[in-house]
Amino acid sequence: MRVTKAIIPAAGLGTRVLPATKAMPKEMLPIVDKPAIQYIVEEAVAAGIRDILIITGRNKQIIEDHFDRAPELETALSRPGKEKALEECLGIAGMANIFFVRQKQTLGLGHAVLMAKPFTGDEPFVVMYGDDVILGEDPVAGQLIRAYEAYGRAAVGIKEVPKADLQKYCSMKAAPIRDNHYFIDDMIEKPAPGQEFSNFSILGRCLLTPEIYTILERTAPGAGGEIQLTDAMAELARAKGVTGVDFTGKRYDMGNKLGVMQAQVETALRHPEIGPAFREYLRELSKTL
């Protein structure tokens, strides 16, 4: 079955980026001149996805506004010299079919994914974590879709992380298939020292098949008292196996302050408008460090 849908869970409280996230969702934090979530929608569109469900919560209305038309702004930009900005604003509103649903309580990523059941029905779908921006030539969503087409089962984007960091993430029991593909038949969320399977962790993207919902519906709260998507994916992995894709692309974690600054600096250096001037500024600044 062709994959045409993606969901972006964006209902988390973002407590690690407070106070910026007190009234503004972390998914709207800008990376130079675009909010993080726009990069994620662009990745989905580049992978051929047209229908996107964003899972939001209270205080998240500006995400909806960002992907809507903005008539007053468009009128103001309909003047000579503003063509590029106008085109950009119209482009955002027309990028994809974007749907919204609210997760009424932040009970965890697994619970957020459950909100997508009426949207995805019996189709496979890509989950794009709303605070993980991954930049590269080949959209990770597309890399997962190709793995699904090759093996006909769920797929997760994985990367090796330093062993000391594994307890913040999850750990995969992974055996090589070929190239950057692995067969995963178990995983553990936030492993205590000694519980790790490998240094491979899921980072930011997965492609799930609809049987995940049946599992999620009976998944009890796990680490942190939240309904963990990893716990449900672990059950799927043990039952059927999932494919791990050691993806290409640079991931920025917009859920913590250092990640936000790394995304800003590296994107600014590549930015066509400010890149050269910013590079010069950084060079000068670095002499004083």
Ligand code: UTP
């Ligand atoms: P995180 O665990 O990083 O988000 O979830 P958080 O809860 O906002 O983080 P902190 O610890 O308070 O800083 C990863 C993704 O899942 C979404 C988040 O919005 C983020 O994009 N999420 C998380 C939900 O949609 N619902 C939830 O209940 C939890």
